[in-house]
Amino acid sequence: MSTHAENKNAVRTYSIVLGALLTLTAVTVAAAGVNFGSAFINVVIALAIASAKASLVALYFMHLRHDRPMSAVIFVTGLAMLAIFLMFCFLDTLSREQVQPGLTAQAPARAVSISAIILSAS
Amino acid sequence: MTAASYLTEQRGLRSWLFTLDHKRIGVMYLWSTLLAFFLGGVLAMLIRLELLTPTRTLMDADTYNKVFTLHGAVMIFLFIIPSIPAALGNFVLPLLLGARDVAFPRLNLASYYLYVLGALMALASMITGGIDTGWTFYTPYSTSTGGAVNLVTLAVFVLGFSSIFTGVNFIATTHKLRAPGMSWFRMPLFVWGMYATAIIQILATPVLGITVLLLFLERVFGVGIFDPKLGGDPVLFQHFFWFYSHPAVYIMILPGMAIISEVIPVFSRRPIFGYRAIAFSSVAIAGVSFLVWGHHMFVSGQSVLASALFSFLTFLVAIPSAVKVFNWVATMYKGSIWLQAPMIYAIMFLLLFAIGGLTGLFLGSLATDVHLHDTYFVVAHFHYVMMGGVFIAFLAGLHYWWPKMFGRMYSERWSRIAAALVFVGFNTTFLAQFVMGSRGMPRRYYNYLPEFQPLHVVSTVGSWILALGLVITAGYLLASLRKRPDAPPNPWGGMTLEWQTSSPPPTHNFETVPVVDHGPYDFPPLEAEEELAGRRA
């Protein structure tokens, strides 16, 4: 059973978290209007703010901060797998341009057999 | 005198269709997946018949494409992936843990009904045009071809959820429903194997879900992610597809290995060698399995850098598997070997899995893969690991737990005849395929150069021997069901908890909640168990 003090604590915590989330939303909308140099940096900043918001939701609304560690382990493992999927796909798509001259990031990628590349290079 | 059991305590169709008992759900899964195996097997026989001659034998090229596509899809999605976890695992896992059921019995039943729904959808595709894309559905062919691709992609989506629900259940059950005294390192290794499998089911299957969903949407709405004409990338489809489908092969093999880890100690009457190594290897395989999917795409247009990285990681994933093989063999060393059917199949597994696993290394090396990709070498490799590995392990588990599930012992004599036929038939069928693949025979080809015919004939004859062995197996197993129940609670002398209850068990599994005070492979000396020693002699 929770005490009255714990109750007020929970309400206070959730309200503060909501305030932070709304503030960060305003920040991210404002930041979108500013050019930080390259498109890449803009993306990184936007994703960083989104991740801060997601962390607040996960830690406080979803109680990860106070629950048993197993829930957090499960959640983080899922994120890690997604990161691996993302990284390898990007690695492949990006490194194709370097290895196969003539195919740029703007043109659709064509499926070319590696033996053809080896033959054409020799 | 026949005691009441989960089979008899409630009767009637409704008591089965609405059951929440994990044992009944396991049995329903068993019959369903075996039916799927039978269908997949018939399709395989048709393929082998067609390939007896270099040109048309009994069907045209379009039909041939549909037959091998369906063979792959049925075997993979309707048999191999669900069979050990959902049929044997559902039955045995709670018993091994000393639990009364899985954590979420209703989810378990839902998983079964999703399986049935997905299966019916996939089978309906046979009469609504069929699919000829290969089980891998590569784009852009799969986005533009006619046939029942839409129906099959939705079927796969549904089947994916069936698999996910099983995985969720097993993890929660392992965490929360272990009997008092059963610490993580006193769990039977079968549980570790199923736990590792469940991790993969949960992490990988959703990506299959989104892949088939995107394929469906591409066909229906022309979304454009995979079609070069619309600005898409067909290799991206392959990344999506193999991100699931490579870990999927570990969803297949880990449960098989889990069975071997149970059978070998009992039939060698020795504790497993390196319990923790095997337990951790299972989880390691689950983890590393997510890092190697690009080895299916070496000649698809994937960058050389990514290919090299995937190749290196592929070599890594072989290590935990090898650790397990060494440990199983070491367990047998100086053991008291009892060659009953489960053990015969377990030893067969060791040989066939070793061949299958080692040939995977040829395919994982970039330079050799260029020559072997899309040849019969690949077909032989995966049949050695999936059939010689997973299916043989499934047979080992089926024979091991058959008395527990149905309360009957089968004919040992007929099981040996069948095992011999299966072994000879299997190797005849697939060794020939390694040879023809390395000589250039492409896979999925309807016509072939006449020089390959002798090896194709050998392979087809092998398939007949294999089929005979399997028909005999079905025969003696079904015959055993017509006997009166004659199985003792513990026919094999096992030390895991399922043998502490009757064969078959009562609906609530255990009369009293077991308390665990020893490891799963702590066998007392054989001399102290006269009755068992007598049977083993």
Place this chain on the structure above:
Amino acid sequence: MSGSHTVVEHGAQEPFLQHHFHDLGQQAEASKIGMWLFLVTEILLFGGLFVGYGIMRMLHSQAFHEGHLHLDRSLGAINTVVLLVSSFTMAMAVHSARTGNRERLILLLAATLAFAGVFLGVKYVEYSHKFHDGLLPGRFYRHAGDSVPGVAVFFSFYFVMTGLHGLHVLAGMVAISWLLRRAVRGDFSATYYAPVDLTGLYWHLVDMIWIYLFPLLYLIS
């Protein structure tokens, strides 16, 4: 634990305790693990879409930039705020359940449901604008005047990602309605409120997915 004990039939005392669990605490913990595992599958499901979006964006950066200019940022921001507030009311609802406050629980569940409805309403408005302008997914794309090819791909992603998300919002609304019914019936108490807790977790995940969708689709240029 010494000795074994006979299995207790506890259907009579605890109406919501399932027979294979000792007590409600064990049942709640098991369900929580189950729900987190399910949430991970949702992360990977949507994650696949994010990966596809990322790659296509990289290959067609100009087309994606042009596409996103057609999106209404204010409506997107409103929806973000609406979902965040709904997450707050959901978290408060779980808290009410945990403290046994039935009236507040009902009120907060209803509020969450209302906000979810607003979200879908705004999406309906947005989709109508898009259909009107011919900005439709895939082969139905009818918009003229694009300066680069490939804007259709952006809208394919827009509709698939927000559409799938919208379906999840709808499913969440169904679940919350069912909770509301159970709450009115008086099923929940300080000792049994797991369904509220678990539905809350699902709802927060739906919110989290939108937290990433909003900047990626509406804001980045």
